[in-house]
Amino acid sequence: MDIKLTTGTTLQSYKDESLLEAFKKNGVYLVSSCGGKGICGKCRIRIIKGKTKVVSTGKLEPHDLNSGITLACQTFPEENLVVDIPKESRLVIGEKIVLSKSGDLLDLINSLNASISPMVRQITLILPPPSIEDNISDLERLKRSLEEKDLIGMRFVHEFVSSLANSLRDYDWKVTLGYTVGHDIVYVLPAYIKKERYGLAVDIGTTTIVVYLVNLLNGLLIDVGSTYNSQMRYGDDVITRIVYATESGGLNELRDTVVTDINDLSSTLLERHQIKKEDIESVVIAGNTTMTHIFWGLNPAYIREEPYVPTVNFFPRWMAETANLRANPRAPVFSLPCIASYVGGDIVAGVLASKMHRKEEIALFMDIGTNGEIVIGNKEWLVTAACSAGPCFEGSGIRHGMRATEGAIESVNIDPVTFEPKLGVIGGVNAIGICGSGMIDAIAEMFLKGVIDQKGKFNKELQTERIREGFDGLEFIFFKNNTRKIVLTEVDIENILRAKAAIYAGVSLLLKEVGIGFDAIDRVYIAGGFGNYIDIDKAIILGMLPDIPKEKFSFIGNACVTGAYLCLLSKELRQEAGVIASKMTYIELSVSRGFMEEYMSALFLPHTHMRLFPSVKKMLSHKNLLKARFKEQT
């Protein structure tokens, strides 16, 4: 059957395949946080014409249904259709990503006292040409010269030897070899041609992929590419990906997807700077444990099953061709080592970039992404945990949640008298959803202005039409026009409180494990793209961040790709990443007896124990609100 989109495109589809599937096959990707299970309610489309079979309407409301809205994953065509895909349902490429500047990166590498020492080393050999008196084989001739320079035990891969006879003669017996520390030959070049040397540092995020193109001779960041991880079409979080990977052919499909993303990004960069793929001589990747496993095609199933065991934490240095990366086929690929199933190479990279592992002061490192990993420590010790916060701050599991793209409510102010909200929307357009920083703002504001209580429940006695009974119980309407209402429901708020509680409880528990209090924390590093948009004050009111002086907080942006960049350039830092990973003690929160207690206490706004949030307490008492709405429970 034909499906005609209002954009003009016509696609083929079949009776037993959902419209979401049909779109995916035809390269039209919708937001589908739950991976097509009818739960998240994000793949909304409007049937303009034609008959469909709808299996479930999920959380769609009567006025949605009346206007022809249906969930693509739950809808099957019964005849030719005309379909409209609203903007908010499309998987939008082009997130705002705060990127490091080349100068900053060079300052960073200098501040670490690390030499520029890429994975591939070079050596130039001037070989005596063969003669009747000296007619040993080409390879033995090469080995003899290498031995004279104390390079022994080199491993000669077949591809290298296959082309050796011609290379040596073409280059008149004067060659430069590129080789790895593991003694594999990567390339052979004429000795007197100055070769440009490039590398890629890749951050494989669950949501976003970032590629740095780096000049390995001087460490300069030449260019940057970024895109959504196309695996998003299979679901937002690592769990949905793992589940998909365990289905037949799923792992390879996910692997191809992410590798294609990286190759597409790097192709664009290489073309723009007229660099040949053969000149990409090394690659560093950093991702969480699941992403790293999928990138290498390793079964991630056991990551999810107790006792949560990855296949590998310290990855061997396989070659670019093994990964199917567009680079010199023999380029070594360094994978940032992982710590455990839910603390991966992205966190090791972040810690490396933060330099917290080199300092006396005790620091807290937080990555509030889809997972919520935290690290506490200094140069003596490091402990880490994954909070399983879930991807709600990225929009998943929140009725009108979305990523921080155009149309997302990113800031909220609520009038204390009329309770009318004043919204900041990305791009200055009509709101189509609410992103993470908007959620934090909204809840903090609602709490401060008495719209919700400490448990996140709406104050039913409030005189405002903004609060109404919705599908999931009460909800607050932030935006409304003819086609769309944007709300936060009590269920949404509950989800956000759970996420923030998980993060806060994780930090509390780690501190208890090492026997120190919040006051011992000298610095808080907030990593991740989302981190940059957080209003610290509001996040403290929410009880997500600990109530410590604001000047202790540092936003370090995408520390993951920065760490990958550092490892691309320096041998010492690659080793240091290994040391960080080996040294870090992983605490499994899900089996820690104290965690549930901490978590339950943190489900309140900002916390059951108000004494832990003195600045919030003061703010509320100053506003005379404390007494009215809050009773300290201990």
Place this chain on the structure above:
Amino acid sequence: MDIKLTTGTTLQSYKDESLLEAFKKNGVYLVSSCGGKGICGKCRIRIIKGKTKVVSTGKLEPHDLNSGITLACQTFPEENLVVDIPKESRLVIGEKIVLSKSGDLLDLINSLNASISPMVRQITLILPPPSIEDNISDLERLKRSLEEKDLIGMRFVHEFVSSLANSLRDYDWKVTLGYTVGHDIVYVLPAYIKKERYGLAVDIGTTTIVVYLVNLLNGLLIDVGSTYNSQMRYGDDVITRIVYATESGGLNELRDTVVTDINDLSSTLLERHQIKKEDIESVVIAGNTTMTHIFWGLNPAYIREEPYVPTVNFFPRWMAETANLRANPRAPVFSLPCIASYVGGDIVAGVLASKMHRKEEIALFMDIGTNGEIVIGNKEWLVTAACSAGPCFEGSGIRHGMRATEGAIESVNIDPVTFEPKLGVIGGVNAIGICGSGMIDAIAEMFLKGVIDQKGKFNKELQTERIREGFDGLEFIFFKNNTRKIVLTEVDIENILRAKAAIYAGVSLLLKEVGIGFDAIDRVYIAGGFGNYIDIDKAIILGMLPDIPKEKFSFIGNACVTGAYLCLLSKELRQEAGVIASKMTYIELSVSRGFMEEYMSALFLPHTHMRLFPSVKKMLSHKNLLKARFKEQT
């Protein structure tokens, strides 16, 4: 156009492709010693019906032409044809190959005091299953156990790690690993299943390929397969192969050809013994330098060009999958090291099998195959040379020369009075050609009976119709019936004398290089399939073998595959092969000043210097023939 064979088959052909090419494309292979250049005159076919364009008739005789005989490589179809391919023109598979017996091989390995220590080692690990308290990754768990057994620095290939998670769980954390000395993992198996362990020892001859299937647990030779090297369809000797390899796509074609031969042989063996290809865990190959290069897909062009440099002599241990061999993809493949462009791994294997490198006594090792390699030495020193004898003893370059298959004249006796020859023909059938041992016999007999003189020229005054004027001058008719005459021409005899002179001169020169005489030789090892059929006495009369006591000669059969077998089983012997190759001094005869002189002197029957052949001298004088036919020249 259609070509109908008298066997019933019908083939397709095109106007601009020779019948030889057309046959080859359709899998019908003809003897084609010169590789299709119209020189050797071996690809004789008979056109029964239809018009052809004949470019050249080569050495065909009028009666051949009259009966419709033409050279397939020089004949192009102009319409549909009916063609008969005489038996002698077909490339016959199934040479008689003298094979070692399993018991002899085990005796040999015992006599060498070598332990059975294959390339793949095994270790059994009982891993503690993961728990929440001990949830390091699968690979780190494995490494930890390996380290406890002092195995560090193991290299984990991607394929191994890809299947690791499932293997460990399927095998309940009790595994046996197969790994190489180079620390690559080859396989992982359940610990408590007793695995059969097999290997292949392969002799890649220019003419013949032999595969031994060996049980690596006890060293037993399970079975043997052998076939002609299908590269023969591209020419008989290494030079025609090298030339073909340098043509576009030629190298890959030759490589595929030989690998397919080996795989076909091993498939048959595996099927017969119900062995899975995955259980072939290591392979040893031995061949001359060109064959070894082609097997690995390495450009052999520079082997042929001064200063005669191979790409590799000591081959890295690449994997079976790199070679496209049908075996465990990660099975290591050991290539017997080569010495120089024309002394290869087959000779190193042969020396190893002869044990001459371990003894006090000075031995001469001769491989009279297509090339004619010789080694002289003992446990202190070894010198070697390649004689460029050419493949005439295998039938190439001899008008009616053929390999030792059915229909070949293998022995000759000439009546001293009537000069009628008495022939021994393989298979007792009508003669269709003459093989190497037949040539030696024939020339020795003709010389002894006065049919030819010391220079190999026919005695024109002899009263016999057996001698007649032919295409290339005078010739001796050994066999004649209605369809075929089998002759040796003066040109043939000249070629054979050149070959034997090259061999003898090589030995002389090597002896001079080391400053000893023929009498210093305690033992002569004659290796190679052909060697087994040589009549020592006749070969001495010919002047091919030195005139030393007959009891000093030992036939050691296919010493090449024996050496490969030894290397398959024993680490010490693989190392010993390396020592042999390193230690052997290669003398390049083509640039040695003394060689041409030695060669010229050896062109006579048996030699210019009759004193070097006392037994022949005595035989001739006893027969009162010496005076009549021979004047000592010094």
